[in-house]
Amino acid sequence: MSRGNWSAKDIREARELDVLRSENDVLPLWLREQQSRFSTWVQDIGGPWDFSPESLDLLEDVVRERFRSAEEFREQEDEAFLQVAAWYLGEVHNHYRGTQWQIHPDGKGHFRWKSYPFVIPPWDRLDDYEDEDGIEYDARPTVDPLSSLRLVLLEPYERPYPGQTLRSELDAYETKTENRGG
Secondary structure, eight states, X not given: OOGGGSOHHHHHHHHHHHHHHHSSSHHHHHHHHXXXXXXXXXXXHOSOOOSOTTHHXXXXXXXXXHOSSXXXXXXXXXXXXXXXXXXXXXXXXXXXXXXXXXXXXXSOOSSSSSOOOXXXXXXXXXXXXXXXXXXXXXXXXXXXXXXXXXXXXXXXXXXXXXXXXXXXXXXXXXXXXXXXXX
């Protein structure tokens, strides 16, 4: 479904939601808090953290070393270590795929009962993505870094996309033009 099939009201409401999730009081506070914790996080775990796609392999290793299970991960997802790790992962997406941070400021997140920041291509790239089934008005890929980090703890065959890695998730932003070889 392209925006050409939307009513003016649908377009306005979708754009307002995008602005609400991008421009609110909650998001900048979370981003500043994680950025300020980053240097301590790096000192605690070591390693070259240069925001490169290759550094995501190390991030996977660190998460696997630190957590024995997805349940243990969930119990600690509000802790500084995982919040900074999620911020780092999202920043790699922002640097290499041009995404931006958003959050559901009312606490009603898309993926779970509480809200965590996620990355998504900006609104002006909406038409770059097409829902193959024609169901969704907005086919932009959305990545919830905290969920992505938790998936690292699952066996490859248990993941939504078998063999998915943090680095391969960067490929989710392939546009409809790229899909057609354009």
